[in-house]
Amino acid sequence: MHAQTGTGGGTSAGTNGIPRDRLPRALVCLADDQILEVRVTRRRHFRGVWWYDLVLTLPDRRDTPRGPVRDVTEVAFSAPYPDVQPIPGEDYTILAPPPPEERRRWRLSEAPPGSPHDVVVHRLHCAQGGMSQQLATDREALRMLADPEEAVTCSVCRPDRVLYPDGVGPHDGGEPPYPRSLGMGHGPGDLSANVDRHLAEGGFGDS
Template identity: 55%
Template sequence: MERPRDQAIDTRPRAEVSLPDGQRLQAAVTRRRRDRAGVWWYDLEIEIPDRDDDRRHGPTLTSRMITFSAPHPVVQPLPGEDYSSLNPAPPHERRRWRIYDAPRTSPADYYIHRDDCAQCLGDRLLSDAEALQALADPETAVPCPVCRPDTILRTA
């Protein structure tokens, strides 16, 4: 079957999944993580055929994405697949803070925001170390008064 031109090729790594009835299938891995016991859990996605009912034209064939999660050994990595892109960066390298211009009434040049702060319009990300360095000089940057990143950064 030929892929439509506008549909992107899926570059996510794949894994083999054993279903409860013994069938095996391959699924795209969207995320993997270890639980406290050290077992890998995989978040997976498969596309299955589905029926779409249209009152005027009758049923048509479509597809639907199913997402699910399962542990190893139900999910087996496939040889040759690269899962390293799914691993999060080490905590000291994660960029989870944003920096954006402070209002004119502020004594500092910038506000430091949490990554999900609705007050921040900027897209420049900072690591913990970079955010702490910026906050060290109150004339350069201050914490956002809404999302209060300093409450978390104190423990970083």
């Protein structure tokens, strides 16, 4: 559980880019059988279990030169279904990830001086990508990599292993293969597949 300061501290629990007023509400059953209303920031499916990232807003105190004043604290935590239950009428579709072709999962950084390339393509959390905020979808990355003077893949995080699952890069001859995340050639090796399961597997949020 992670407690973070509310209005007084200027920071709050992460919402994964979803506006706070649009976060859907849900009910969570605590270890002592209390049932509380929380906000849901994210959901994920892991080994047959749906997990939900939640935010609970609690009353708190903020100290000022004139004495304590009322404030709030947000507690971020996770719980699985069925400990987390939907509230009728809430829209959970906002929690679904964008379709594969729209996911910006590659970070672009400027190539080092002297490089024959303009851009280096990294996995999203590769340290070699630095603080660059320029992101790209699979299709955008492939278009840049098709030009050897424009872009090259990072030799540390090796995004080419995902973009070119068949081991054929854009400069090995012929047309570059499309990544499986674009819906062309799905198979067991599809690393980007994020197929939403329905209530049959014990979860909620698809509709």
